Amino acid sequence: MRSRTISMLFGRACLALGLLLAWAGGAGAAEFSLTAKAGSLTLPDGQTVPIWGFALGNAPATLPGPKLVVPPGEGLTIHLTNLLSVPISLVIPGQKLPDDNAGPVWTDWPDETTTWSGSRPAGNYTARVRSFTHEVPPGETRTYTWSTFKEGAFLYQSGTNPAAQVQMGLYGAVVKNFDTGQAYSDPDTGFDKEVLLLYSAIDPVMNQAIFSGQFGPGKAVPNTRDYAAKYFLINGKAWPDPAQARINGCTEILAGQDVLLRFLNGGYQTFVPVFLGPYVTLRAEDGNLYPFPREQYSMELGAGRSVDAWLSPGSDGAITLYDGRLHLTNAGDPNPGGLIARLQVGALGPDTQHPQVTNLFATPNPTGGAATVALTGTATDVATGCSAIQAAEYWIGSTDPGPGSGTPMSAADGAFDSAEESIQATVDVSSLSNGVHTVWVRAMDSTGWGTASSLQLQVGPPETVTIYKTRYSKLRKTLRVFARSTATAGSVTLTAVGFGDLAYRAAKNDYFGKFRPVASKPAAVTVVSTGGGTDTKPVPYTAP
Structure with missing residues (x-):
């Protein structure tokens, strides 16, 4: 079904440029260094698609990008480095434009050989806006500063050609609370636990076209008219991924607690989260409190929007959440998939299970004559006990060297200290014979080493x-x-x-x-x- 993408993108633009509402100021500023880079995402049926994503420092690109938390009373500064081949920028719909904004950026579309910043050039009636704020050229770094930042949950995203760049994955969530355990100045917005749920969707054809430079006027995919999402994600994953069976991750939710659920939509379509059983209290949208709270078991989550809902579970057990628009399959597969998730209510028991390794990639694969490949993956204990990952290792071939005797891998953020870690290693393949080799990876937590996951690495000359x-x-x-x-x-x-x-x-x-x-x-x-x-x-x- 064709998506009404144009009107949704226009709505995003209006949010980014026009929502200049009141917010609380502060003297300090939370500071983050984000990098935009290429990566890939494994979909539920095993298909991989190219993505562009944000990362903190040298970590791999993720979809969505890392969650940013602005402390109460502070502003926000983001240093954005661009490792992509196209210019990018940064906007936060629902917040004012950055203090240091030098945009928008205009181009002589469709040639884009000349650009102007600020106002449309005098007498030029054909120039078009490419970026809502100042751009970051490929290979360079620019800074975006919000000295005042209002409370709520918001999307940060590329403000450059969002029809392409947001679809590719250049978005994430940024959250600011009024105080510890209180979302807004209204005392009724207190909470015990907070859970973020970021909805999005993937059209693999569009991703491949954008990645290959085949998106735009006169190209294989000229625009978003025929955008047709096939995969629907919450926090970058779809049912039946193990993480969706415990969407609150390692956040322990107990019966009787007030749980703040922050819903965001990074996709181009409206979603309708529905709770199977309990009602929730809706109090805010896009960081703006409603005049009166609303008791509902579902909500409309428009493209680029956010909704804050409070849940008070009465007993232990699983609370199922699904999409009322029935995006409940993965690319039409008859089995359940897509936008299904469960909140688990109850105390975390002792960890009795070992960690898992998922999202395993070798780049390039096939090697195409390369002497080394980058081996990346995710070591997680979120669905199996929530202990911190302590180590990871790999080996090549059918002979297991024994737990702890493989080649060590490192944590992408520099330290093994959480229940889910991006892991990485540079693998020398220069001595491997041409052909297919099996690479094994496993991780360790307080319970010991987990079962190894594997991928097939094809070693050989450049492909034709x-x-x-x-x-x-x-x-x-x-x-x-x-x-x-x-x-x-x-x-x-x-x-x-x-x-x-x-x-x-x-x-x-x-x-x-x-x-x-x-x-x-x-x-x-x-x-x-x-x-x-x-x-x-x-x-x-x-x-x-």
């Missing part, structure tokens, strides 16, 4: 992708694409940019995609591979 045939049927509005890869049979995913993935055919050792409806014949089609290969051919085409 070749499109050997394309066909288009005007009658059936169907595009057919045939391609081959030099990577090990079936070990990579080939994607026709703007159309979708090609299926591997073992009998012919090739990849084939049939896409419809395609309204008109494209001039050319580009196929990209997860192994790094790419090829572009006209339509129609037959290899000589």
Whole structure:
């Protein structure tokens, strides 16, 4: 179904530029160093998609970006470093523009060879705004300062071409409370526990097109008109991920406590969180208190918006939360998925289970002739006891060296001190033979070493992708694409940019995609591979 994206993006722009409401000031400023960088996200069915995300310092990019907490009475300063190939910027819808704002930035769209900052150039009626605030060019760092910052939960996001950059993952949550245990100046907004729930969605075709430079006028995906999300996430994950069975993570919720649930929507569509059983009290939206609280079991969560709800569970047990618009599958799979989660009420018992390793990646993979690969993953005990991760290690091949005898991995933030850690290592693959090798990773907490997770690493020369045939049927509005890869049979995913993935055919050792409806014949089609290969051919085409 086509999304009404244009009006939603316009609403975001209005929020970013026009919501200049009253807020509480302070002398200090919380300070963060964020980095925008490329990464990837594993979806529930095992498919990986490219993302752009924010990270603290040298940590891997995440979707959503790290949660930022502004202490009561303080402002906010963000130093933003851009490791992407395109300019970015930063806005926080619902807050005033940064004190040091030098934007907006205008361009001579669609060429974007000339830019202006501030007001539209005199006499120029064709320039368009590319960024709502001053930009961070590739490879550089800029600072954004809010000397005063009002209370509430808000999205921080790129203010540059948000139709593309927010879809790719350049967003996160920033929270400020009036005081410890009190959300706003109203004394009725006190709470015992706080849980953040950030909703979003992924359209893999759009992500691949943006990543490949095929998004924009005259390209394979010209705009967001045909945006069609296939995966729906809460805090970057979808049911049945183990984290969704305990969406409050290691936050212990006890019966009778007042729990502040902070809902945010980083997607382009409206979601409707529904509680199966209890009612909640809605008190604020976008950091603005309602005149009167509302007792409801559901709420409308618009694109780019936030809603604060209070829950007081009466007894121990699980409270199920689902989407009233029924985004409850993963890419149409018949099994339950998507926007389902459970809040667990009750005391945390003793930790009796070992930690797990998830989101395991090697980059590049296939290696394409590289001498080293970056091995990253997530070591977590959130769903298995909430003990702090103490160590992680890896090894290659079928022989387990024994717990504690593998090659150590490091915590991306520099220290193993929490129940969930991003882990990383640089792996020398120069001595490995060409072919597929199994890389194993495990983590340790106070209960000992957990079961190892694995990934397949293909070592070999640079991959070549070749499109050997394309066909288009005007009658059936169907595009057919045939391609081959030099990577090990079936070990990579080939994607026709703007159309979708090609299926591997073992009998012919090739990849084939049939896409419809395609309204008109494209001039050319580009196929990209997860192994790094790419090829572009006209339509129609037959290899000589």
